[in-house]
Amino acid sequence: METKYFGKRIQRNEDPRILTGQALFVDDVELPDMLHATFLRSDYPHARINSIDISAALARPGVIAVYTAKDMGDYWKPGPLLVPAPTAIPGVVFNKRTQVPMAREEIRHQGEPIAVVIAKSRYIAEDALADIVADLEPLDPVVDVEKALEPGSPLVYNDLGTNLASHVQQENGNYAAAAAQADVVIKAHIVIDRGIAGAMENRGLVVQWDPKSQHLTVWATTQAPIALRNGLSGILGLSESQVRVIAPFVGGGFGPKIMVFQPEEVVLTWASMKLGLPIKYIEDRQENFLAMTQERNQIHDAEIALTKDGKILGVKDVFVQDTGAFNSYALTVPLNTQTHTTGPYKVPNYYSEFRVAFTDRILVTPVRGAGRPYGVFVMERLMDLAAKKLGLDPTEIRRRNYLQPEEFPYRTGIIGQDFAKNILDSGNYPATLDKALEMIEYEQFIKEEQPKLRAQGKHVGIGVVTFTEGTGVGPYEGGRVTVEASGKVSVATGVGTQGQGHYTSFAQVVAEQLGVPVEDVRVVTGDTDQFHWGAGTFASRGATVAGNAIHAAASLVRAKILKLASKTLQVPEEDLVLENSEIHSATHPTTCIPLGELAVKANPSRGAVEPGAEPGLEATAYYGPPYGATAGGTVAMIVEVDTELMRVEIKRYVIAHDCGTVINPLIVDGQIHGGVSLGVGNSFFEKLVYDENGQLMNGTFMDYLIPRATDMPYIEIGHLSTPSPLNPLGIKGVGEAGAIPTPAAFAQAVENALADYNLEVREIPLSPNRLFELLEESKTS
Amino acid sequence: MSDLINVKVTVNGMAYEREVEPRMLLVDFIRHELGLTGTHVGCEHGVCGTCTILFDGSPVRSCLLFAVQAVGHEIRTIEGLGTIDHLHPVQEAFREAHGAQCGFCTPGMIMSVLPFLEENQDPTEQEIREAIDGNLCRCTGYQHIIQAVELASDKLAEQRQSVKEGR
Numbered sequence: 001m002e003t004k005y006f007g008k009r010i011q012r013n014e015d016p017r018i019l020t021g022q023a024l025f026v027d028d029v030e031l032p033d034m035l036h037a038t039f040l041r042s043d044y045p046h047a048r049i050n051s052i053d054i055s056a057a058l059a060r061p062g063v064i065a066v067y068t069a070k071d072m073g074d075y076w077k078p079g080p081l082l083v084p085a086p087t088a089i090p091g092v093v094f095n096k097r098t099q100v101p102m103a104r105e106e107i108r109h110q111g112e113p114i115a116v117v118i119a120k121s122r123y124i125a126e127d128a129l130a131d132i133v134a135d136l137e138p139l140d141p142v143v144d145v146e147k148a149l150e151p152g153s154p155l156v157y158n159d160l161g162t163n164l165a166s167h168v169q170q171e172n173g174n175y176a177a178a179a180a181q182a183d184v185v186i187k188a189h190i191v192i193d194r195g196i197a198g199a200m201e202n203r204g205l206v207v208q209w210d211p212k213s214q215h216l217t218v219w220a221t222t223q224a225p226i227a228l229r230n231g232l233s234g235i236l237g238l239s240e241s242q243v244r245v246i247a248p249f250v251g252g253g254f255g256p257k258i259m260v261f262q263p264e265e266v267v268l269t270w271a272s273m274k275l276g277l278p279i280k281y282i283e284d285r286q287e288n289f290l291a292m293t294q295e296r297n298q299i300h301d302a303e304i305a306l307t308k309d310g311k312i313l314g315v316k317d318v319f320v321q322d323t324g325a326f327n328s329y330a331l332t333v334p335l336n337t338q339t340h341t342t343g344p345y346k347v348p349n350y351y352s353e354f355r356v357a358f359t360d361r362i363l364v365t366p367v368r369g370a371g372r373p374y375g376v377f378v379m380e381r382l383m384d385l386a387a388k389k390l391g392l393d394p395t396e397i398r399r400r401n402y403l404q405p406e407e408f409p410y411r412t413g414i415i416g417q418d419f420a421k422n423i424l425d426s427g428n429y430p431a432t433l434d435k436a437l438e439m440i441e442y443e444q445f446i447k448e449e450q451p452k453l454r455a456q457g458k459h460v461g462i463g464v465v466t467f468t469e470g471t472g473v474g475p476y477e478g479g480r481v482t483v484e485a486s487g488k489v490s491v492a493t494g495v496g497t498q499g500q501g502h503y504t505s506f507a508q509v510v511a512e513q514l515g516v517p518v519e520d521v522r523v524v525t526g527d528t529d530q531f532h533w534g535a536g537t538f539a540s541r542g543a544t545v546a547g548n549a550i551h552a553a554a555s556l557v558r559a560k561i562l563k564l565a566s567k568t569l570q571v572p573e574e575d576l577v578l579e580n581s582e583i584h585s586a587t588h589p590t591t592c593i594p595l596g597e598l599a600v601k602a603n604p605s606r607g608a609v610e611p612g613a614e615p616g617l618e619a620t621a622y623y624g625p626p627y628g629a630t631a632g633g634t635v636a637m638i639v640e641v642d643t644e645l646m647r648v649e650i651k652r653y654v655i656a657h658d659c660g661t662v663i664n665p666l667i668v669d670g671q672i673h674g675g676v677s678l679g680v681g682n683s684f685f686e687k688l689v690y691d692e693n694g695q696l697m698n699g700t701f702m703d704y705l706i707p708r709a710t711d712m713p714y715i716e717i718g719h720l721s722t723p724s725p726l727n728p729l730g731i732k733g734v735g736e737a738g739a740i741p742t743p744a745a746f747a748q749a750v751e752n753a754l755a756d757y758n759l760e761v762r763e764i765p766l767s768p769n770r771l772f773e774l775l776e777e778s779k780t781s
Numbered sequence: 782m783s784d785l786i787n788v789k790v791t792v793n794g795m796a797y798e799r800e801v802e803p804r805m806l807l808v809d810f811i812r813h814e815l816g817l818t819g820t821h822v823g824c825e826h827g828v829c830g831t832c833t834i835l836f837d838g839s840p841v842r843s844c845l846l847f848a849v850q851a852v853g854h855e856i857r858t859i860e861g862l863g864t865i866d867h868l869h870p871v872q873e874a875f876r877e878a879h880g881a882q883c884g885f886c887t888p889g890m891i892m893s894v895l896p897f898l899e900e901n902q903d904p905t906e907q908e909i910r911e912a913i914d915g916n917l918c919r920c921t922g923y924q925h926i927i928q929a930v931e932l933a934s935d936k937l938a939e940q941r942q943s944v945k946e947g948r
Contacts, residue, residue: 011876018884019872021819021859025885028818123802198919200823200831200885251821251885252919285824499883499920666879673922674882680922701828701917709910709923738922 004579006512009666013519014249014503023249026204026219027282034206035064036122037268037281039102039113040129041290042136045143045360045694046156047107050135052115057131062124065275066132067267068115069104075270076101079261080231083330086168088419093167095160098328099363101266107136108156108325109362110696111290113263118271118279141360141694145297145322148357156325156358165327166356170338172413173349175305178314182305186385190300191763192374194322195686197295197367198706199498201251202288203262207269208278216269218245222526223258224536226494229528231261232269240532247526253498254678255367256293258538259329263291289699294688295367296333297322298374304382305349310390310397314349317341317378323356324363331356332417333364336371336470339416340740341379343468344429344632345401350414360694366538368678369739372469377764380465380744384751385760394748395437395464402429402466405722416628417539418473424630427658428722429466435656435718436464436634445638459641460651461753467741469631471659471733472544472724476624478533479550481510481557483617485603487581487596488520491553494534495546496526500735501667505543506550508663509729513554514561515578516595533622540631540733543663548727549623556619561595564602564617568593629724631732633657635741637713639749643775646768648684648750650713657737658720661730669717672738676715679742681707687765754778790851792817793861803849808832810848811858819859819888823917830916833889834858840893859888862895870936871895871929880929882920890916894930898937904930 017023054066069076078098085094102113115132119125140154147153148163156163179185206219216238222228222245229245236243250257264281272279283292300319306312321334338352387397403410405428412422437443445462453460479493491510497503507521524530534546562573565583569576569591577586584592595617603616638652655672662668685705689697698704715738723730747761750771759778763770785800792815799814806825811817811834820843823831827845834843835857863869868876871891881887890913897904897912904912909930910923918926 012879012881014884015876015881016865016868016872018881018887019859019868019875019891020863020865021817021888022865023884025818025821027812027822030813030816123804199883200829200917200919201821201883202823249884252883254919282822285826285829499881501882670879670882670921670925673924674920675922677919677922700826701824702826706917706919707922708915708917709913709927712910712923714906715922715924 003512005508005518007662008664010504010508010518010664012501012504013507025201025249025251026206026221029206029219031206031208031278034278034280035118035120036125037116037118037279038122038125038129039264040115040132040134041111041113041287042103042107043110044107044136044138045110046139046141047136048139049103049105049107049114050137053133054115057117057128060124060128060131062120063117063128064120065118065271066115066128067271069102072101072270076104079266079328081330082260082328083332085330086335086415086419089168089170089415091169093164095165097157097326097358099262099326101263109360110694111287111362116267116271143359143690143692143694145320145357145359146299148359149320149355156360163358164355165323165358166331168331169353170414171351173314175314175316175349175351178349179305182313183308184389185303185305186382186389187303188381188385188762190302190378190381192296192298192377193765194294194297194688195367195682196289196688196704197254197256199252199254199257202283202285203257203292204282205264205268206278206280207272209272209276211276214242216243218243218269220245220247220265221250221257222247222260223253223496223498223538224260225496225526225528226532226534227536228260228265232265235261235266236269236273244529247496250496250498253537255370256365257498258536259293259365285701286699289696291362293363293365296364296371296374298337300378302378302382304386306386308390310386310392310400312345312347312401315342315347315379315382316351318353320355320357322359322361322364324359324361326363327356328363329365332366333371335417337375339412339414339422339470340372340468341375342412343376343379344403344427344466346403352414361690368675369736370539372736373679373682373740373743376467376740377744381747381762384748395433395442398466399430399433416470418628420627423627424468425724425726426722427630427632428720429632431720432632432634432656432658433466435720436636436654439654439656439716439718440636440638440652442636459643459753460638461749461751461755462636462638463745463747463749463752464634464636465741465744465748466634467632469540469733469737469740470628471540471631472625473539473541473628474624475535476622477535477546477549478531478620478622479546479553480531480620481550481553481618483557483595483599485596485600487594488522489514489516491521491523491550492531493525493546493550494531495537495542498537500542500671501664502542505663505667506547509547509551510554513558516581520581540735544629544727544731544733545623545625547663547731548729549621551729552621552623553619556621557617560617560619561598565593565598568598568601623727625726629660629726629732631659631734631737633737635745637745637749639753641750641753646772653713654716655738656718656720658722659734659737660721660724660732662719662721663731665719668734671734672717673715675736675738676742677707677712678739680712682765683743683746684765685767687767786849788848788852790854790856792856793858801848803847805848806844807846807848807851808843811843817858817860821885821888823886830893831886831889833892833916835892835896838896840896859891870940871933874933874936875929878925878929878932880921880926886916886918890918890926894933898934902934902938904934
């Protein structure tokens, strides 16, 4: 189909504000008489609170209030479960323990808030933290996820009698029977460590209770403004119409900003209502390391059963994951791991079992990739080990096992994060492999270049992995499209934006339908007073779910425009053209009416209208997918390992990616680049190191290294398009694509580069230190 | 609480005078005393580069300086470049190359790029990577930023050429 705006590399509408420093972020909100809050956070990961003396802090000039959990009375209670437990899975064990506003009797992770100071300036508030005397009695912390599940371990929750938070078993087919018939069975113990999301903007919140209008306004760095409004109004006993949540420009999300009813939100809205004054809280980077949610520590025992010609008969994966001190976000992360392990392959028999343990660490919620990369890592490692054992080229063993394009929709039989049996809607994995191999010149590399470089003593290797990305899950999103009297168009939707370019991609969708320039479409996201139905920005669903809802609304408006213009111009609808912000006859182009003028006609100020008429050129529509759209791709990576310094340099990075129909390739490329950078961080350096006492050892950007410009390779992207049959626009999400395959490709490439050391990579991340240790071990073994 | 100190400073060509505590960080002064909120705070320990400003023409991290240290100095922030309707060539390049996603690191990134492009008018990709190595970005993987800087260097060259030709 010929398009004017859809599918084009269009510059972003939001950029002039961002580039001139005029974009409003939460910390830019200034209100008269605004107070500033800081939280006293526990240094201990596990402790009993004997007493907290706040009198000296209260006496400090400029301090307005100091509260502890005890001051909150009946308002203090554990928060709601944000994601339900997957009761659709038979036999699921789920012991609910949700986040509390502030620790009351017992502290369960380092960084958990135990008091809040509200003062006239942040400087004074921080001074006052040192005035608080907290008598805390340290308890044995639960740090190691495997030890947490052993008998005799200290307990995070004494009343529970166990650290087991969840236990889930799922099976499709019969793995044991498949393994019994297999020519080879390969086993691997695989460790995946914890990391942060690391958005450049920390969390922030401005809350303003206006006693006169009885209205609460909240500016929050949230990915889920509507969920936050609905929940807060319930917690505070207000009507939803009394609460407005605004997620203005948000400086990166990457998952954890989906968390709602966090201690700061629950405590400060209550405090603002109590004090009748606005309060600002801006998290600092250290707090972000200690108190913002993080992702996973997973330990897998996996195995794969194959025929001697490399056909997969079955896969078994048994793993443990820590959820930290709470499980407010239920099982999204391990369920994503479970559903993405088999990925693009035909695995007739798959057994997957996981246990989730409570530990005295910050709670786990999704971070870009959200469990998917570790499933892919496990599977791809198994495939590599199998290829080695069977003497097959790593690309060949993959090729022999791909689902074929004609096999979709493909039912894996495993229940995922949306609590339905997973269905892969469409895809063409062999084509992504072909494309990636062609781009990286695979044959030439392994036959000519690699032997030549090896002969020069260089340790160069290549890794090629294929992956899937479940995206665009339900339940639904909505959008409202309105043509204004100026001829410009306004669009409102409930999702928030954290840099994904929604102000532009959604405008493109509307511009295409209504024949107006993209810059004349003003999109509002994340303001509950503008649109108040929706779930939020997560699971790479913005473009897919909200994009299709907005498309549906724009289509309805287009129909209204055609109907009214036909009547006004006395031209049949089939002869009307919408372009350049006007409607004209195709056969007599001078017969025309500007769009704005038509909008005024649609909203008469006097006179009678036809019964049932709706005013204006406006429509609201919703879209909810039957199930998620599955994107996918193949990554090929060439690395060189310096065996003296153990630096790994990524020489080339190629990704052949398929996310269906693309609204704006410029934005999609940017999404892939960003995902890859998180994947590179997870491959190399990004590991939260806790000591045996549960103390975080690297909670600054000095010690916890996220990729810099000199760490990143140049990323070469090849686009393929298998439109999703699930939604009218054919879109699949792309937000997590780069993050998912990168660690797996990195491991394969490093192993290949160090082929003469017989090293097997069974963990991620691989810092230079750790790689050195592994290399030394391989020499002695 | 400490006595207040008089701070006179020039920011984006405008003279400002405020009475502040000696411990007030320069970034807080710029953001909350002067209301120039385009300069952002990312880590408060001098690593991320988000708060980068020009201090007498040199890029510095404004979270590692006190406001009193800026007395008598010239500061330039993102607000001192182009406007929404008339972007500076570097800002234009960032827009054309999609060099910003969430936009939080962007002002600091641009303030690092400006003096770099004055010193190095035709940089290589590797030189650009090194120039922005002190500015963290979690959204872009840096690729579009690097392309934006390449594009900006072309735009600035054109601008110099047209000045030379008296256009």
